[in-house]
Amino acid sequence: MIKNLKKQNVWFVFTPYLWLVLFFFVPLALIFKISISVSEWGMPPYRDLFSLSENGLEINSTLGNYLFIFSDPFYIRSYLNSLSLAFTSTLLCLLIGYPIAFYVAKSKTSIRNILLIMLIIPFWSSFLLRVYAWKVLLQGSGIINSILIHIGLISEPISMLHNHYAVILGVVYTYLPFMILPLYGYLVKFDLNLIDASNDLGAKPFNTFVKVILPLSLPGIVAGSMLVFIPVVGEYIIPEMLGGSDKLYFGKIIWDEFFVNRDWPIASALAMSGIVILVFPIIIFQLMYAKYNFRNE
Amino acid sequence: MSEPFLQIIDVSKRFDNVVALDKVNLKIAKSEIFSLLGSSGCGKSTLLRIIAGFERPDEGRILLEGKDITKLPPYVRPLNIMFQNYALFPHLNVTNNIQFGLKEEKISKEEINHRVNEILNLLELNGLEKRKINEISGGQQQRVALARCLVKKPKLLLLDEPLAALDKQLRVQTQFELVNLQYKLGITFIIVTHDQEEAMSLSDRMAIMKNGEILQVGNPVEIYEKPKDKYIANFIGTANIFNVLNKNNQIIIKELNYEVKNINNKENYVKCLIRPEKISVKKLENQSDNLNIGVVKEVAYLGSYTKYLIEVNGFEFYSFIQNSLVSDNLQIRRDDKVQISFNETSIYFFND
Amino acid sequence: MNKLFFKILTLTIGFSFLYFPILTLIAYSFNDNKRVMVWKGFSFRWYKELFHNEQILEAFYTSLKIASLSATFATVMGVMIGFSLTRISKIPARPFFIFLSSSPLVMPEIILGLSLLLFFISSNHIIGFPSSKGQLTVLISHITFSVAFVAVIIQSRLSSYDKNIEEAAQDLGTIPNMIFWKVTAPVILPAILSGWLLAFTLSLDDLVVASFTTGPGANTLPIVVFSKVRLGLSPEVNALSAIIMLIVILAAISIYLINRSNIKK
Incomplete structure (x- = not known):
C-alpha cells in the first residue's frame, strides 16, 4: 500500500495524528503546566510559569498544588x-x-x-x-x-x-x-x-x-x-x-x-x-x- | 450376536414438530465398528448426539451393557465423542487438551502424566505437547481430538464425520490408521458419515438412514449386494435398476426385453438390480440381430477400469469393465455397438 | 426445562431492568400535571409546550448541527487512521501511532473537557484563535474524542478484509487510483456508516465536554436539559425523552428490517 502512496499522500494520512497531538496531547501538556503553576487572582487565575523581572528569568513552578491535594x-x-x-x-x-x-x-x-x-x-x-x-x-x-x-x-x-x-x-x-x-x-x-x-x-x-x-x-x-x-x-x-x-x-x-x-x-x-x-x-x-x-x- | 453392547430401543425425537428420529431400533455389538450412513438431515447426527447425551429422546431408551443411560448427563456417560470440527479448546495447548478429561476424574498426577504420554506415543504426537491448537495441522488436530477421547479409555467412541475435514490423500491414510487403532484397542466405534465409500471401508456393519428411520442394517457386502430398496441401491455405489414384468410365469427384464430363466423364487418382484461391474460389454465385429445389443453413449477411462454408458431401447445404464481383464475393451469407442452380457446370478430382485 | 425456565427468567428480569425506567418516563410524559409524579389525566400538554419552547428547539438544532459535522469529520479522520494502522505494513513506530489514536478512548471526559477548555483559553491568549468559545470549540472537542472510536471500528473491519479483492480489481483493469472508490470503500461502507452513527450519538449525548468548551449561543441539548433537571423534575423533559425514544426505536427497527432483507437476499 505504501508503494502506491505518493509523498504528499503520506502526509495526508498523518493529518489525524496531527489533530490528536494538537487537540489532545498539547492540552494535556497544558494542564500539566498549569498544575505546577502558582495560583493567583486574575485572568488567567495563575502566574505564568516563566516571567521576566529585574532579577532576570524567573521560574514560578511549584509542587504545592500536589502537596496540597495529597495532604x-x-x-x-x-x-x-x-x-x-x-x-x-x-x-x-x-x-x-x-x-x-x-x-x-x-x-x-x-x-x-x-x-x-x-x-x-x-x-x-x-x-x-x-x-x-x-x-x-x-x-x-x-x-x-x-x-x-x-x-x-x-x-x-x-x-x-x-x-x-x-x-x-x-x-x-x-x-x-x-x-x-x-x-x-x-x-x-x-x-x-x-x-x-x-x-x-x-x-x-x-x-x-x-x-x-x-x-x-x-x-x-x-x-x-x-x-x-x-x-x-x-x-x-x-x-x-x-x-x-x-x-x-x-x-x-x-x-x-x-x-x-x-x-x-x-x-x-x-x-x-x-x-x-x-x-x-x-x-x-x-x-x-x-x-x-x-x-x- | 449374544448380549448386545449398546441397544437403542424405540428412540424418537422431534424438533419443533419436525421428526428427526422415528422409533429407531439398533443393536451394536462389543468391539465392532458400526457406521450410521445417510445424507444430511437423515437423523444420523441426532442419533449420535442422543447416544452422547447432548439430547434427550422424546421417547425410547438407550441401554449400554444392559444399563439404562437414557437420562444420564453426558459428563457421567462412559463414552466419548469426537466432533466433526474436533471442538478442540483453543485456549489450551495439545497436552492440556488431552488431559482435560482426565483432570475431571479422580486420578493422581503421575497417572495422568503416564496416560497422556502413552496416548501421545500411540498417536505419534510427540514433540507437539506445548503447541497451541491453531499451530498444528489439520491431520494433527484430528489426532489430538482422537487422543483426547481415547485417553479416557471410553467403552464406546462416537465419531462424527471423522475424516470430513481432512484432504483426500490424508483421508485414505487416516482411514487405515483408524481401523488399526480400533483393532489394537478393541473399543466399540460408532461412526457417523455421509460418505458411502468411507462407511464401506471402515465398518464391520452399517445402518442406512433416511428421514429419521433406519432403512437397512447389515455388513457392507450385504448392503451393496442386497439393498432393500431402490434408494439404498442408488445411495451405495452405482446402480442399474430395471423394471421386472411377471407374465404367465415368465420373468422379464422390461428394458432389456430379457427373460430370466433360471429363477427359483417366482415372487411378484417388480424391480431388479444389476451392478455395473457385473454387466460386460463386447464390441460387435459384424452386424447381427442379437437381442442384447446396445450403443455406447459415453466412455470414461479411469485407469483400473473403464466406465461405459450404454443405451438400449432408449434406456441408459452403466457397465464397468476391469481393464486388466479384457484388453480389447480399450477399442470400444463412443457410438460403437456392443453386445451386452451378464450372469443371471448377478441379478438381484426386490420390491421397489 | 429447568434450564429453559432459568434462561427466560434471566432475560425477562434483565430486559425489564433495562426498559422499566424508560417506559415509566414515557408514561408520565402524558400526565396532565405540573407535578410530575401526581397523575391527573392523559394529555399531550407537555408535547405542545415542548414544541413551543424556543430554548429547547434551538438547542436541539445546535446539537444536530454539531453532531452531524463532528461525525463527518471524525469519520474521515477515523478512516485515515484505520488505513494507516492496518494497510501501511512498514509504518515506523506503529505502537506509537496506536497509542496516539487510542489514548482518547481511555481518557475520562471530565479531564478531556478541562484540558480542552484551558487549551482554548491559552490559544486565544497567544494567537487569538479561537476568538471566543462557542459552537466551533464544541465541534473541535467532539471531533477529538470521536476520532478514536471511529478508528477502532474501521480498523476491526479492515483487519478482516480480504486484500485479494483489490488485486482482483487491478487484474480486471481498475486503475490503482480508483481502487479505493470502486472496491475498498463499498466493502467497508457498513463500518463507515456505523462509525459515523457512533460519532453522531457520542456528540449528541455529550454533556461534560460540551459544558466545559461551550460559550454564548452554543447551548447543546444536553446542556439545556441538564439545567432543567439538575435540581428537579421537568414534565417537558419527560415528553422530550418519549420523542427521543421513539426516534431511536424507529431507527433500530428500520436497521433491523434492512439487515433482515439483506440477509434474505
Whole structure:
C-alpha cells in the first residue's frame, strides 16, 4: 500500500495524528503546566510559569498544588470513592450483564436479532435522560415508593435518592449495555460444540463454565470492563443527579474546583493525578493485553 | 450376536414438530465398528448426539451393557465423542487438551502424566505437547481430538464425520490408521458419515438412514449386494435398476426385453438390480440381430477400469469393465455397438 | 426445562431492568400535571409546550448541527487512521501511532473537557484563535474524542478484509487510483456508516465536554436539559425523552428490517 502512496499522500494520512497531538496531547501538556503553576487572582487565575523581572528569568513552578491535594484527606477520599464506585459497578455490570449476554448469544437466530436490537436501543438513547429516569423513579413520591407502600413493605416514603446507592444503581443501569454488547460479541462467536465436548469429557456444567466458557470469553470481559471502568472513574453527571453529600467523587470535585472555586491550578493538579492514578495502569494493561492478543493470533 | 453392547430401543425425537428420529431400533455389538450412513438431515447426527447425551429422546431408551443411560448427563456417560470440527479448546495447548478429561476424574498426577504420554506415543504426537491448537495441522488436530477421547479409555467412541475435514490423500491414510487403532484397542466405534465409500471401508456393519428411520442394517457386502430398496441401491455405489414384468410365469427384464430363466423364487418382484461391474460389454465385429445389443453413449477411462454408458431401447445404464481383464475393451469407442452380457446370478430382485 | 425456565427468567428480569425506567418516563410524559409524579389525566400538554419552547428547539438544532459535522469529520479522520494502522505494513513506530489514536478512548471526559477548555483559553491568549468559545470549540472537542472510536471500528473491519479483492480489481483493469472508490470503500461502507452513527450519538449525548468548551449561543441539548433537571423534575423533559425514544426505536427497527432483507437476499 505504501508503494502506491505518493509523498504528499503520506502526509495526508498523518493529518489525524496531527489533530490528536494538537487537540489532545498539547492540552494535556497544558494542564500539566498549569498544575505546577502558582495560583493567583486574575485572568488567567495563575502566574505564568516563566516571567521576566529585574532579577532576570524567573521560574514560578511549584509542587504545592500536589502537596496540597495529597495532604488533604478530602481529595484522597474522593479518589478512593471514585475507584470503589468504578470497581463495584463494573463488577455488578459483569454479574448482571454476563448471563444476559450469554443467553442472548445462545438464543435462536430469529429471536437473537430481536433481543440484540432491544439491547442496542438503550445504548443509543440519551445517557442523560436515562439517568433522569431514575431520578423520577426514586422520588419520595415516585413509583417505587408507591409500590412499596402499596404492598405494605413500608408505611411512609423512604428517601432513596441522593445517596451513593442511588449512584451505583444509576451507573449500573446506564453502563450495563457497554458491558453486555462486547460480551455478546465474543459469546456469539463461541463454538457451542466446545461446551458439548467439555461435558462429554466429564466436566460438570460448573467446571465447563470455569474451564472453558469463562477463559474463552475473557477478551469480552476485559473489553466490557474497560468500557465501564474508565468512564465511571471520571463520572460527573450521575453523582450530580442521583448522589448526595454522603460520598464525593473525583469528577465532581474537579468540576467544583474549576467552576465554583475557579482554582485552575488545583483543578489541573487533580486532573493530572487522576490520570496518573487511574489511567496509566489501564493504558499499560491495555498495551500488554494487545501484545498478548497479537502473539496469540 | 449374544448380549448386545449398546441397544437403542424405540428412540424418537422431534424438533419443533419436525421428526428427526422415528422409533429407531439398533443393536451394536462389543468391539465392532458400526457406521450410521445417510445424507444430511437423515437423523444420523441426532442419533449420535442422543447416544452422547447432548439430547434427550422424546421417547425410547438407550441401554449400554444392559444399563439404562437414557437420562444420564453426558459428563457421567462412559463414552466419548469426537466432533466433526474436533471442538478442540483453543485456549489450551495439545497436552492440556488431552488431559482435560482426565483432570475431571479422580486420578493422581503421575497417572495422568503416564496416560497422556502413552496416548501421545500411540498417536505419534510427540514433540507437539506445548503447541497451541491453531499451530498444528489439520491431520494433527484430528489426532489430538482422537487422543483426547481415547485417553479416557471410553467403552464406546462416537465419531462424527471423522475424516470430513481432512484432504483426500490424508483421508485414505487416516482411514487405515483408524481401523488399526480400533483393532489394537478393541473399543466399540460408532461412526457417523455421509460418505458411502468411507462407511464401506471402515465398518464391520452399517445402518442406512433416511428421514429419521433406519432403512437397512447389515455388513457392507450385504448392503451393496442386497439393498432393500431402490434408494439404498442408488445411495451405495452405482446402480442399474430395471423394471421386472411377471407374465404367465415368465420373468422379464422390461428394458432389456430379457427373460430370466433360471429363477427359483417366482415372487411378484417388480424391480431388479444389476451392478455395473457385473454387466460386460463386447464390441460387435459384424452386424447381427442379437437381442442384447446396445450403443455406447459415453466412455470414461479411469485407469483400473473403464466406465461405459450404454443405451438400449432408449434406456441408459452403466457397465464397468476391469481393464486388466479384457484388453480389447480399450477399442470400444463412443457410438460403437456392443453386445451386452451378464450372469443371471448377478441379478438381484426386490420390491421397489 | 429447568434450564429453559432459568434462561427466560434471566432475560425477562434483565430486559425489564433495562426498559422499566424508560417506559415509566414515557408514561408520565402524558400526565396532565405540573407535578410530575401526581397523575391527573392523559394529555399531550407537555408535547405542545415542548414544541413551543424556543430554548429547547434551538438547542436541539445546535446539537444536530454539531453532531452531524463532528461525525463527518471524525469519520474521515477515523478512516485515515484505520488505513494507516492496518494497510501501511512498514509504518515506523506503529505502537506509537496506536497509542496516539487510542489514548482518547481511555481518557475520562471530565479531564478531556478541562484540558480542552484551558487549551482554548491559552490559544486565544497567544494567537487569538479561537476568538471566543462557542459552537466551533464544541465541534473541535467532539471531533477529538470521536476520532478514536471511529478508528477502532474501521480498523476491526479492515483487519478482516480480504486484500485479494483489490488485486482482483487491478487484474480486471481498475486503475490503482480508483481502487479505493470502486472496491475498498463499498466493502467497508457498513463500518463507515456505523462509525459515523457512533460519532453522531457520542456528540449528541455529550454533556461534560460540551459544558466545559461551550460559550454564548452554543447551548447543546444536553446542556439545556441538564439545567432543567439538575435540581428537579421537568414534565417537558419527560415528553422530550418519549420523542427521543421513539426516534431511536424507529431507527433500530428500520436497521433491523434492512439487515433482515439483506440477509434474505
